[in-house]
Amino acid sequence: MNVLSDYFRDLAERSPRWDFVWLYDGSATDRILSGLWVTIQLSVICVIASLVIGFAGSMLQTSRYRIARLFVSGYLQIFRNTPPLVQLLFFYFALGQFTPSYSPDGWTQIPLISNVGWAAISLSLFGAAFNVEIFRSGLEAVPNSTTEAADALGMSRWLIFSEIQFPLALRVCLPALSSNLINLVKTTSQAFAIAVPELLYQSASLWNDHPATQNPTMLLLLVVYVGLVGILSLGLRLLERRMRVPGYGG
Amino acid sequence: MWSPTQPIVAMKDVKKSYGDFDVLKGISMDIMKGEVVCIIGPSGSGKSTLIRCINALNDIQHGSITVEGQEVHDPGLDKRILRRKVGMVFQQYNLFPHKTALQNIMMAPVKVLKEPRAEVEERARALLKKVRLEGKENSYPGELSGGQQQRVAIARSLAMRPDIMLFDEVTAALDPETVKEVLVTIKELAADGMTCILVTHEMGFAKEVADKVYFTDRGLIVEEGHPSEIFTNPKDPRTKAFLSQIL
Numbered sequence A: 001m002n003v004l005s006d007y008f009r010d011l012a013e014r015s016p017r018w019d020f021v022w023l024y025d026g027s028a029t030d031r032i033l034s035g036l037w038v039t040i041q042l043s044v045i046c047v048i049a050s051l052v053i054g055f056a057g058s059m060l061q062t063s064r065y066r067i068a069r070l071f072v073s074g075y076l077q078i079f080r081n082t083p084p085l086v087q088l089l090f091f092y093f094a095l096g097q098f099t100p101s102y103s104p105d106g107w108t109q110i111p112l113i114s115n116v117g118w119a120a121i122s123l124s125l126f127g128a129a130f131n132v133e134i135f136r137s138g139l140e141a142v143p144n145s146t147t148e149a150a151d152a153l154g155m156s157r158w159l160i161f162s163e164i165q166f167p168l169a170l171r172v173c174l175p176a177l178s179s180n181l182i183n184l185v186k187t188t189s190q191a192f193a194i195a196v197p198e199l200l201y202q203s204a205s206l207w208n209d210h211p212a213t214q215n216p217t218m219l220l221l222l223v224v225y226v227g228l229v230g231i232l233s234l235g236l237r238l239l240e241r242r243m244r245v246p247g248y249g250g
Numbered sequence B: 001m002w003s004p005t006q007p008i009v010a011m012k013d014v015k016k017s018y019g020d021f022d023v024l025k026g027i028s029m030d031i032m033k034g035e036v037v038c039i040i041g042p043s044g045s046g047k048s049t050l051i052r053c054i055n056a057l058n059d060i061q062h063g064s065i066t067v068e069g070q071e072v073h074d075p076g077l078d079k080r081i082l083r084r085k086v087g088m089v090f091q092q093y094n095l096f097p098h099k100t101a102l103q104n105i106m107m108a109p110v111k112v113l114k115e116p117r118a119e120v121e122e123r124a125r126a127l128l129k130k131v132r133l134e135g136k137e138n139s140y141p142g143e144l145s146g147g148q149q150q151r152v153a154i155a156r157s158l159a160m161r162p163d164i165m166l167f168d169e170v171t172a173a174l175d176p177e178t179v180k181e182v183l184v185t186i187k188e189l190a191a192d193g194m195t196c197i198l199v200t201h202e203m204g205f206a207k208e209v210a211d212k213v214y215f216t217d218r219g220l221i222v223e224e225g226h227p228s229e230i231f232t233n234p235k236d237p238r239t240k241a242f243l244s245q246i247l
């Protein structure tokens, strides 16, 4: 059919441990691609949600209400000090039992939150727990005297926050934020444990069906993750460079 | 209603304490429109605290402060409206480090007063020229010397077209050569008729431009008067001691 797929079909016959099945078999290719797509979606959702929750958490941390601050610090303790895999299993198996389900046809029961949903929730909360602390340290790095100058110019609290505190804090915390987000993207592979059909899950199920493809598929996993993380860190690096201000910070 | 024949800033028996430490123990002063007033005194005597009460950066526990007839420490007062009338320049400049000189100056008029950007930019460029910083429009604070940053800070305050300017030891962090360029800027401002209240250790400057000098010690005004009296013929022994140390 085409030279490349013929070559790999031939290679698989000659060396039974190197079956690049997803390079010549369309259904295998689809499994890998659909896994990649789920991984990308899960990563994007978790990164965005962890930023939003992390930001909200860092705001609540300085709330006037003690109960809000206690709530945030409890959340941080739990999510920072337990393994993300345990969190995933806990959400899916423990909390999953208590979530309501619905029945589209009167026979089957479908839970309101699927395993994919639980993975997104639990991983977002995991990533956000670190983002809270990162945002807070960034905000604390903005000198009081700078915000006071804005105050003396008659700027409102919101203006001071959006124009001064936040942009300065972001510059301070971008490096730490980058490494946490990269970590989060890598951690999405643990959703494998609750059968989320992401890249690792699809790969493993592929080599269970075709043991000869185990080596090539593991290689592919490494390459794809390096690529995904590379894109993210390149983007963040560009952002860092764009926001760099002469004579300020590192 | 306030009229320009009344004091533009009037303080009556102002007291302030941090915990049980009394910083201001009953300060009264009247400042007329267009006057240049210098506050001098030993470190820790409450000069910064005093000047910061005028634009409500500090609150007070007793007494009254009015700016153009409006009580500053009225809990119902919108402080932002007060601060548009009263500009302030700090010892450490406190520019916004992520904004250029021009952006620093334009931010408050555009975002707070909602004035048209083009108009504000014209004014900002004119102000930079006035403080002799033409060509530095697009420099970031980190790329400017201390004296240049301080002049941007002055321009930033002026861009709000305040009626009163507060200066808290604005040359204290500068080296001797750059002190002069900042003082020249303030002198011109005073000559233009701006009401200026300065905390300063520059006695030569105070002598030259001040209409009135207040000497403070431990939260009280010990002596006040025209610089020619205070500097050449101080009456209070504390003023004498302070001046003999510093001059």
Ligand SMILES: Nc1ncnc2c1ncn2[C@@H]1O[C@H](COP(=O)(O)OP(=O)(O)OP(=O)(O)O)[C@@H](O)[C@H]1O
Binding pocket: B018, B023, B042, B043, B044, B045, B046, B047, B048, B049, B050
């Ligand atoms: N936020 C604060 N909390 C407690 N004490 C304070 C605070 N701010 C100032 N003080 C105290 O109030 C006193 C007066 O301080 P202030 O800064 O007004 O002095 P100053 O005359 O401006 O001195 P300097 O010439 O050193 O700037 C000092 O003893 C200082 O320690």
Ligand SMILES: [Mg+2]
Binding pocket: B047, B048, B049, B168, B169
């Ligand atoms: Mg001071």
